[in-house]
Amino acid sequence: xxxxxxxxxxxxxxxxxxxxxxxxxxxxxxxxxxxxxxxxxxxxxxxxxxxxxxxxxxxxxxxxxxxxxxxxxxxxxxxxxxxxxxxxxxxxxxxxxxxxxxxxxxxxxxxxxxxxxxxxxxxxxxxxxxxxxxx
Ligand SMILES: [Zn+2]
Numbered sequence: 001x002x003x004x005x006x007x008x009x010x011x012x013x014x015x016x017x018x019x020x021x022x023x024x025x026x027x028x029x030x031x032x033x034x035x036x037x038x039x040x041x042x043x044x045x046x047x048x049x050x051x052x053x054x055x056x057x058x059x060x061x062x063x064x065x066x067x068x069x070x071x072x073x074x075x076x077x078x079x080x081x082x083x084x085x086x087x088x089x090x091x092x093x094x095x096x097x098x099x100x101x102x103x104x105x106x107x108x109x110x111x112x113x114x115x116x117x118x119x120x121x122x123x124x125x126x127x128x129x130x131x132x133x134x135x
Contacts, residue, residue, distance in 0.1 A: 011080040018067045020086040021095045033089035038100045043093060044129060047105025048113050054120060054129060055090040061125040062090055063117055071120070102133060 026034065037043055037055065043064075046052040053064040055072075063071040070090045078085040094101075108116075112128065119126040 010083040012083045012086050014068055016086045017079065017091070021067055021091065024096065026092050030089045030092040034093040034096055037090070037093035038097060041100075041102055041133075043097050043101040044133065045101050045103040045105050046108055046113050046116060047103075048110070051105075052113065052117060053094055053101070054116070054126065055093070056129070056133075057125070059125070061120045061129070063120050064090055064094055066094055067091070104132065108132075 042056045044054045044056060046054060050065050053066065055062040055064055055070070060072075063069075069075070070088050072088050072090055074085070075088040075091070079087065116126045116129050119128055
């Protein structure tokens with residue numbers, strides 16, 4: 001068989017992620033991060049076809065798809081690569097956030113949504129999003 005450079009991952013499935021989020025089986029680190037996120041308005045809903053959210057970190061921002069994906073290093077390493085955790089604390093915070101998020105989904109132009117996501121992916125954080133929120 002031709003070698004196509006396939007990477008074999010040991011990560012957990014998205015169903016495991018959703019099950020532990022449903023169970024709210026959150027450890028101490030999760031609970032501390034959840035408290036921080038919800039008290040300081042760090043979760044922003046962008047909307048769009050995947051219901052994108054952003055976690056505004058102190059140094060970096062992360063793109064989140066609820067119950068599915070977070071762009072942080074912890075989710076990448078622990079969930080997707082090593083399979084040692086089913087979720088990161090950002091997804092846990094989003095799971096319990098309810099209406100304690102800043103929702104821009106009704107006012108955000110689709111082009112701006114893409115620009116914000118690309119800015120987070122390319123530069124680690126979004127100045128455009130901060131300007132929108134803190135203006
Ligand atoms: Zn995360």
